[in-house]
Amino acid sequence: MEQKLKGLVEELEAKLSQVKNANDLNLLKAEYLGKKSVFNDLMKQLKDIPNEEKPLMGKLINEAKQQIAAKLDDAKMEMDRKLVEEKLKSEAIDVTLPGKSSNVGSKHLLSQVIEEVEDIFVGLGYTVKEGPEVESDKYNFEMLNLPKDHPARDMQDSLYISEETLLRTHTSPVQVRSLLENTNQEPMKIICPGKVYRKDDDDQTHSHQFTQVEGLVVDANATLADLKGTLLFVAQKLFGEERKIRLRPSYFPFTEPSVEVDVSCYKCGGSGCSMCGYTGWIEILGAGMVNNNVLRDAGYDPDKFQGFALGMGIERIAILKYGVDDIRAFYTNDLRFNKQFRGK
Amino acid sequence: MKVSMNWLKEYVNLDPDYKKLEEAFNLKSQEVAGLEKLVDIEGLVVGYVLTCEKHPEADKLHVTTVDVSDEVLQIICGAPNVAAGQKVIVSKVGVVLPGDFKIKKAKIRGIESNGMICSLEELGVKEFDPEETGIYVLGEDAVIGEDPLKYLNLDDSVLELDLTANRPDLLSMEGVGYDAACMLDLEIQTKKHTYEKRKEENNFSVYTDTKDCKAYYAQVIDHITVKPSPSWLKARLMAAGVRPINNVVDISNYVMLEYGQPLHAFDYNRIESDTIIVRHAKTGEKIVTLDGQNRDLLEYDLVITDGKKPIALAGVMGGYDTEVEPDTTKVLLESAYFDPTCIRKTSRRLDLKSEASSRFEKGVDPNKLIKAMEYATQLFVELAGGEVVGDYSFFDNTQKDPTRIDITLEKLNSVTGHTFTISEVESILKRLYFDYHKQGDLFKIDVPTRRQNFYGYQDIVEEIVRIYGYDRIPTTIPATPTTGYLTKKQRLRRTIREYFVNNNFNETITYSLVTQKEAVEFDQLTADTVVIMNPLNKEKDTLRHSLLPSLLNILQYNQSRKIDNIFLFELGRGYHNGYEREWLSGLMTGVYTSTLWQGKKEVSDFYLLKGLLESLLVKLHLEDYEIKKASEPLPTMHPGMTADLYINKQYIGYLGKLHPQKEMDLGINKTFVFELDYDKLAELYEPNLVMQPVPKYPSVSRDLALVVDRDLEAQAIIDQVIFAGKKTLKDVSIFDLYQGDKIEPDKKSIALSLVLQNPEKTLESSEVDQIIERILKHLDKTLNAKIR
Known part of the structure; x- marks a missing residue:
């Protein structure tokens, strides 16, 4: 019996070496482990064996059966492994062939800068206000302490539609409208981004259309120091945490005092280079404390309210941040320019 | 505004290193556009022409020997006016003239030349003496070997300020002097002017009928000679960017630059009356201005008249008929205050922007009307040999008192967010030369008229902060409680x-x-x-x-x-x-x-x-x-x-x-x-989303191929499928479209993929068949769609 079982195992090994495909292997499995297999016969023969030998013989048969089952399993695994290997070989590709070109689009650089500025101010608790671009003389000038025939109107040569309407020359009229809309005179922190227009011939540094973001804070006690702190925060967010700012006196009819704001040069760190004209500083925006006439005209009592305003040119920020050398590039929309700035 | 440093030194004791002044203006006043030498040439010397011979090889050249004190140079000179005995401007070898023109040792037609005798044009200052042709000949009193620029008063530096509209006070040297003194904490030296006058009755009279001319002063000066101005005056004007013309014009311009008060000189003998009336123009009136242009006037224009017709466009431009000519011997000098808006309207309409109009339209200092006229009169005596004919005629309704503005220390501190002390504020007010009275922490400040455009405490805050220094203001973030968001x-x-x-x-x-x-x-x-x-x-x-x-x-x-x-x-x-x-x-x-x-x-x-x-x-x-x-x-x-x-x-x-x-x-x-x-x-756009349960039971897909009329829109089929499919139909899409020989020419085949689902239970295949049957019947009835 023992010999016979050993022979069975050897016989299987010989047959396994001849197996060519999965079907052969299945047939072999049926032959040895199926319902009509040799083991079935052996188990039947077991009843003719003396009782005291039965346990031993039964054990031997089972061991042989397990051995054969294990060998069949190994053979199956080996066969699968080979199949997968062949599949891998046949499916290998040239990964250096080009992928499906899906030309990535681009967000306009001015939109990117506006969104960046909006995010900075929203984080500081500002809301974003918008208003018409065709504006009345009253909101664009008169309510901003710029009566008709004010010499400072020369600073802003305007494109007029009629005597009383024009293309807004700054987004300040949105501030006026916002003050007027705020009928409960709640504390207010807003920014006003948008297109503005001046009567300037287009050249490398001038554009008849450009983009501004102006900010306005009005409440009982917004101070010049608050303005300075806000400007420092914004400058650092836009140009880097290492930046310092410098305020210089200036003049805008709607603020008093008025200042120009310089940021320490982000290229040389303030030691002086060609970028900053060897001064260490770059002018980025104008600001000031809201002129009492503006508050008064908007129905605010200057004894109870004060505030500050600031205004920056988005093109200027983009020119400085991205080294754009011609303001017209923003409006030409040469895709070789636009596509360089794909957005964050 | 171009500021001559030599001129400014008459007001304040300036440090010779102008960088400090430049920085002060940048950080405390007005942006500096540039700080440059008036004539940026190093190493020029006064030379004395010892000999001057014709060049043997060239008709138009001279061989000269020039004493420059420490040596005698042989110089070839091409100017026709060079002669022995002249004192001239010499560029020695190594000097760089404008246009990056470096003087080198050279041989010209075989003869060595060790420098150059210069013309004004070569120094870049032709307008100093436009009459001069060839080399410039200095006066006898020039000292050999010294700097000729110093001799000509051209050894000056110019600080150019970009002025903002709120600082017309800086359109005058005196105003610049006050600002510089204040920023640098220096004393200011103001000037006084005196002259002799002929004791006689002045029978010239001035009137107005409009509020837009608040003051008019007229001084008659006789026996003047029109001639070029002395070099110091020309040099000052050139530093200020104003072209010298003749002593009459130059004096008016010079005094305007000194005090910010524009002046005008009429040829007295060409005024056809002894009366000046300032009034608004009448409709249809015209005037020929200095530039020869015939101008149509409007009623808002202010004109100076001789009682009958306009002789000048007030504050904007003089009239052609009363212009000072080379043969003029008697002038009427005008110093006036015109309404800023009036001047602005006229100068804008006629596109005539002058040094005078830009000062008038920003508001001149009423306390300078007399001082400016007196200084000009003095200069007419000194530089044109004039005799002053009696007193000036005038009327004057200007407000000459200072503007009173009150501010408390608390207000200053609450606006700036910085804690100023009483003594800091006092010190700044003193440096500004603003008079004040203090009552506790209240300052009652008298702003002098030289500072126009002061209306309220914010103007005072501005002055105090800029002089104190923006860099010393703290940085804080507003405490204002607001929320930030995008709509x-x-x-x-x-x-x-x-x-x-x-x-x-x-x-x-x-x-x-x-x-x-x-x-x-x-x-x-x-x-x-x-x-x-x-x-x-x-x-x-x-x-x-x-x-x-x-x-x-x-x-x-x-x-x-x-x-x-x-x-x-x-x-x-x-x-x-x-x-x-x-x-x-x-x-x-x-x-x-x-x-x-x-x-x-x-x-x-x-x-x-x-x-x-x-x-x-x-x-x-x-x-x-x-x-x-x-x-x-x-x-x-x-x-x-x-x-x-x-x-x-x-x-x-x-x-x-x-x-x-x-x-x-x-x-x-x-x-x-x-x-x-x-x-x-x-x-x-109202994305109000509420979670929908994810379906528990599987969906079933069925494809249908339909033949329909060729011009039937796909949307119509989809709409009817949705209608007939009712709730169980979850999705319908088109996955094929066929038009061709395999079907009738006026038909097309459309293949639809339907997704059916019952949220309550698994759909039986018999139910699906029923629904599809219903849809097909409906499509046949409504669209004559047949299954293919």
């Missing part, structure tokens, strides 16, 4: 931008101003254009209604630069009478995506664009939309390939192919465009 409409813009950018599109921003024709092309609303009254040019004189003409221009621009695959979008406004509308517009042309080596490419077409827009609507949860054949497509659109978009039954815009004629006109490839009303889109 729904503002966030949607960002979502849409991201969507298009992630789908190959490039965002553009284009000009709102276009041509009249472009303004109304692709117009979906009304043709009421908004036109600019004073346009830059015809290309940009009208506000646009649609963004598409601008986008097509950009397409054309890029296509002509060999970029063929172009996908653009823009969010921007259209402008109508009384309202503005924001559009979301775009276009696509060329290959959208490709892997060419696999033979795959997707080219822009109607359905690609439609799919992109549909996906956007799905993203925005605006799924209740319809895209229908355009009922009235714009004439610029292809009538068979244009569709209207409706959301919640509201018209939003259109998409489609450009009209082939339009493409031909523009010379562009097949282009698909869209323009949607962003305002409406944002209004409809």
